[in-house]
Amino acid sequence: MENIALAEPAANLSIWALFMQANWVVKLVMIGLLGASVWTWAIIFDKVVSYGRMRSALNRFEQIFWSGQSLEELYRTLSDRKTTGMGSIFVAAMREWKKSFEKGAKSPHGLQMRIDKAMDLALTREMERLEGNLGFLATIGSAAPFIGLFGTVIGIMTSFQAIAGSKSTSLAVVAPGIAEALLATAIGLLAAIPAVIAYNKLSSDAGKLAGRMEGFADEFSAILSRQIDEKVARS
Amino acid sequence: MKASLTTSLALHAAVLAFGLVSLSAPAAFEVSEVESLPVDIVPLEELTQIQQGDKKAPMNEKPAPTPTQRPDIVADAREVGENSVDTDKPITPDPKPTPVDNAAAPPPAPKPAEKPAPQETPKEEPKPEPVKPPEPKPAPKPEPVKEPQPVQKPADQKPAEAKPEPAKPDAVAEAIAAEDKPAEQSSLPDRAPAPQARPKPAETQTAKAADSKPAQKTPASSSAQQKSDDKDFNADEIAALLDKRKPSGGGAKRSTEQASLGGRKTTGGNRLSQNEMDALRQKLGGCWSIPAGVDDAAMLKVSVRFRLDRSGVLEGRPEVISGGASSGPGRTAAESAVRAVQKCAPFNLPADKYDSWSEVVVNFDPSDMF
Incomplete structure (x- = not known):
């Protein structure tokens, strides 16, 4: 009698069995958390890859930019290509510069302002792309444990109701329900922990990249402003 | 993004599959089958309460003395035996x-x-x-x-x-x-x-x-x-x-049941019950006039020991064993306690429990009285 009682729950305690035994609310929570985990990891992979690409693109651009190549030439090669990072900032600034000179703008102040604005816009757009889905990671990192806890509370609640119905307080009766409910918290933590770690890592990476791009934008703005001054002085 | 999403999905699927295989069911704890030990809490009174039976017979649910052969029933008989009259004389083995x-x-x-x-x-x-x-x-x-x-x-x-x-x-x-x-x-x-x-x-x-x-x-x-x-x-x-009666002795109570473990007589325990104790306490409290107008209450706690004979009459003078003093309010308290015992003197206590009240120690504490 006792052997049977011990063997029975053991057979039903695999994770799949626990999931299948669970209440539908708990099931929903678990599925949602699993989906969140999948999405989190998708974002993490995506970000890691895109940040790596961005970093190498920045390195390449800086190399070309400071190689002494003529800015006009560089603009011509980059303008018909799809650019990222510093490239897009450079292209945006050069486009504004070109447009202003083609139309024969007189005020150097206005030109300077317009170029800065264009570069800011390009920078913001780049940053948006960089930090695009980091917010989701932050949300999962903070909310997933609570969602899991919600599932656990619901699960324990229903299992206690079931215990009250069965009128037995034996641990063998109580244990499966609680284990099943705790699975929800486990999945919540499983999703939340990588999300939090990745969020911290990726946001600091994004900050670094943004700093580099801002530095470049400032530098380029300074170069352009010098050029404008030279042109104004010449004319 | 698509690539990373598929990667993530694949990874999760792999982890879940691995988990289903390796994390299936945790091994059940090994529970060695230990025979449970039933524990009874037995008050001392129960041990001193003996049912009539046979000292050498095994325990039985129904208490019964050794079976007798004679079938005729004698009314109000207490002692088990083959006699026609009930007597508490011990059984002597051979009548020859x-x-x-x-x-x-x-x-x-x-x-x-x-x-x-x-x-x-x-x-x-x-x-x-x-x-x-x-x-x-x-x-x-x-x-x-x-x-x-x-x-x-x-x-x-x-x-x-x-x-x-x-x-x-x-x-x-x-x-x-x-x-x-x-x-x-x-x-x-x-x-x-x-x-x-x-x-x-x-x-x-x-x-x-x-x-x-x-x-x-x-x-x-x-x-x-x-x-x-x-x-x-x-x-x-x-x-x-x-005693000139047939020397086989024994009583006249008949028994037909299987003999079970027990004593010669049914005894009702040896200790005074709570009720009897309360009655004694109350009686003594009524006889006791508390010394009034004393500020040192600690000295007024007096323990008195006295002996009683079987009829409940005081034997000798009650003895103060603790508390009191040789002079002043302490002495008054001690004397009042002794007087209380003497005043109440014939105590009506159950005779079958005489062993427990042959010597009584009573604590007189004025703080209990208010």
């Missing part, structure tokens, strides 16, 4: 040697022993009767010679009772004997306990001993006396020797 002793035994108290014997023996056993015939014989003889007593003879079927009478010249002894007889008659049929029968002969014996010892001795009894003098006489067995 006793008829011989019967003749030898009486001598320490020859006449009284003879008297009860004829009364009871006819009921109990047929054996002693043939031995006895010589006894009644001497009795009728003196009767016609000295005192014609028509009143007593028809009333009594006992010839033995008549025997001493001729010897007694004094009216007091006669009166006593006359008083005793009706009492015997009434008490005999249902019970014949040893103590009831014994005092009577003792009274008559003193009269006889004083007046007519030398004159009265019949040849038969004197010879028996001499024999018994030669035999070993144990003073401790006087009671048993005096």
